[in-house]
Amino acid sequence: MKNVVPAFESIAPSFGSSFAFSNYVENANSKSHLWHYHPEIELVYVNGGSGKRQIGSHISYYADGDLILIGSNLPHCGFTNDQTGNRNETVIQMKPDFLGTDFLEMPEMKNIQTLFSKAKAGIAFTGETKERIGSKIEIMAHQSPFDRLLTMLSILNELEYSNEFTVLNADGFSMEMQLQDNDRINSVFNYVKDHFQEAISLEEVAGLVSMTTSSFCRYFKKITNKTFTMFVNEYRLVHASKLLAEKPISITEICFESGFNNFSHFNKSFKAYTGKSASQYRQELKVIYK
Numbered sequence: 001m002k003n004v005v006p007a008f009e010s011i012a013p014s015f016g017s018s019f020a021f022s023n024y025v026e027n028a029n030s031k032s033h034l035w036h037y038h039p040e041i042e043l044v045y046v047n048g049g050s051g052k053r054q055i056g057s058h059i060s061y062y063a064d065g066d067l068i069l070i071g072s073n074l075p076h077c078g079f080t081n082d083q084t085g086n087r088n089e090t091v092i093q094m095k096p097d098f099l100g101t102d103f104l105e106m107p108e109m110k111n112i113q114t115l116f117s118k119a120k121a122g123i124a125f126t127g128e129t130k131e132r133i134g135s136k137i138e139i140m141a142h143q144s145p146f147d148r149l150l151t152m153l154s155i156l157n158e159l160e161y162s163n164e165f166t167v168l169n170a171d172g173f174s175m176e177m178q179l180q181d182n183d184r185i186n187s188v189f190n191y192v193k194d195h196f197q198e199a200i201s202l203e204e205v206a207g208l209v210s211m212t213t214s215s216f217c218r219y220f221k222k223i224t225n226k227t228f229t230m231f232v233n234e235y236r237l238v239h240a241s242k243l244l245a246e247k248p249i250s251i252t253e254i255c256f257e258s259g260f261n262n263f264s265h266f267n268k269s270f271k272a273y274t275g276k277s278a279s280q281y282r283q284e285l286k287v288i289y290k
Contacts, residue, residue, distance in 0.1 A: 011038055011040050011093050013098075014145075016145040017145045017148065017149070018094070018098045018099060018149065019040075019092060019093060019094035019095075019098050019149075019152065020040070020091075020092065020093040020094070021090075021091075021092050021140060021141070021148065022090070022091045022092075022093075023088060023089075023090050023091075023138075023141050024080070024088060024089045024090075024091070025088050026080075026084075026086060026087065026088065026089075027080050027081050027082050027084055027086070027089075028089075034077065034078065034190070035054070035075055035076070035077050035186050035189045035190045035193065036075065036076070036077075036186070037073050037074065037075040037076070037186065038072075038073070038093070039072050039073055039095060039096075040072065040093040040094055040095055041069070041070065041071055041072055041093070041094055041095075041096060041116060041119055042068075042069070042070040042076075042091065042092070042093045043067075043068070043069050043070075043091075043092040043093075043094075043137070043155075044066070044067070044068045044069075044070070044079060044089065044090070044091050044092075045065075045066070045067050045089070045090045045133070045134045045137045045138070046062075046065050046066040046067075046079050046080060046084070046086050046089050047065055047086055047087045047088050047089070047090075047134060047138065048064065048065045048085065048086045048087045049064075049065060049080065049084040049085040049086030049087070050062060050063040050064065050084065050085065050242070050245060050246065051066075051079055051080060051081065051083070051084040051086075051242070052077070052079070052238055052239070052242060053066065053068065053079065053124065053168065054076060054077035054189070054193070054235075055068070055070060055074060055075075055076040055077075055122040055168050055169070056074050056075060056076070056121070056122055056168065056169040056224070057169060057223075057224035057225065057226055057231060058122060058168040058169045059231075059234050059235050059238045060124075060168070060238055061238050061241040061242050061245070062079075062124070063245065063285075065086065065130065065134065066079055066124065066130070067124070067125040067126075067129070067130040067133055067134055068122065068123065068124055068125075069115070069119045069122070069123045069125070069159065070119060070122050071116070071119035071120035071121065071122065072096055072116075072119075072120070074119075074120065074121075074122055074169075075185065075186050075189060076122070077189075077193065083246070088138075090137050090138060090140075090141070092137070092140075092152065094152075096116055111156075111157050111160040111161070112153070112156045112157060112160065114160055115156055115159055115160040118167065121167050121168060121169040121170065122167070122168035122169055123159075123165050123166070123167055123168065124165060124166045124168055125159065125162060125164055125165045126164045126165065126166070127164040128164065129158070129159070129162040129164040129165070130164070132158075133155055133158060133159065136151055136154070136155055137155065139151070140152070184209045184219075185220075185223055185224075187208055187209055188205060188208065188209060188220070188228075191205060191208055192205075192231065192232055192235055193235075196232060196235045196236055196239065196258075196259045197236075197257065197258070197259040198259065199261070200232055202216065202217065202228060202229075205228065216228070232259075233269060234273065235259075236258045236259040236260060237258070237269060237270055237273045237274075239257075239258045239259070240254050240255070240258040240260075240266070240270060240278065241274070241281065243257060243258065244278060244281055244282040244285065245282070245285050251278045251279060251282075254278070255267075255278075266278075
């Protein structure tokens with residue numbers, strides 16, 4: 001069994017700033033393949049490209065770039081790799097009280113407090129909000145620390161007023177836990193990420209975190225609000241969605257490359273998950289991005 005080490009990321013603010021600002025060209029974010037977590041709230045803008053979102057127990061596919069707000073200590077995997085095809089990626093990370101507790105208690109900061117609270121479940125922004133805020137984020141790379149701060153506050157305020165968003169872990173995801181629990185669930189997530197194309201037994205995953213099978217099943221359901229089997233299947237179905245959009249290979253090949261060993265079961269699961277057959281899903285993507 002491959003030893004999977006979860007990652008706690010220690011983040012330092014950018015020089016002369018109260019928060020961290022990092023800009024990566026294409027797929028240069030070296031931490032993108034790791035499940036990790038940190039106390040900082042994270043705002044990520046991916047300019048162009050397509051890939052997977054893996055935030056908490058939520059897994060989905062994005063296309064034509066992404067704008068994500070991730071709450072404190074919410075485990076997530078990076079959004080870009082050598083297959084994403086994005087132009088660049090900007091990551092902004094800030095402590096929940098990055099301007100001081102008293103400052104955030106001011107009446108003018110109420111919107112930002114509300115936004116940070118919603119971000120505990122992860123938020124994906126779409127439409128004009130994604131395009132407008134994405135442009136502002138990229139301009140920040142050329143601003144002085146003071147102007148960058150003003151832009152950051154403006155962005156957070158705009159995001160709270162936007163109605164173009166999806167809460168990613170809407171059914172609940174509990175990460176208000178001890179460090180040991182963060183590490184345990186991250187080990188499981190990392191293992192699924194690395195082995196979803198293989199058969200994964202409950203026994204081996206329970207053993208990975210030193211639990212009995214029954215205890216692990218109860219523990220995973222309590223934290224993620226879904227069974228482990230459901231989580232693995234969703235991971236495989238999102239990978240299949242990505243392949244359908246990006247690879248000109250047969251649907252049968254996609255079925256097996258995504259970790260399913262039964263084509264009929266794959267077809268039934270994919271339609272239940274997306275509301276469309278795999279062939280219909282692929283055809284509609286061709287029309288959208290023609």
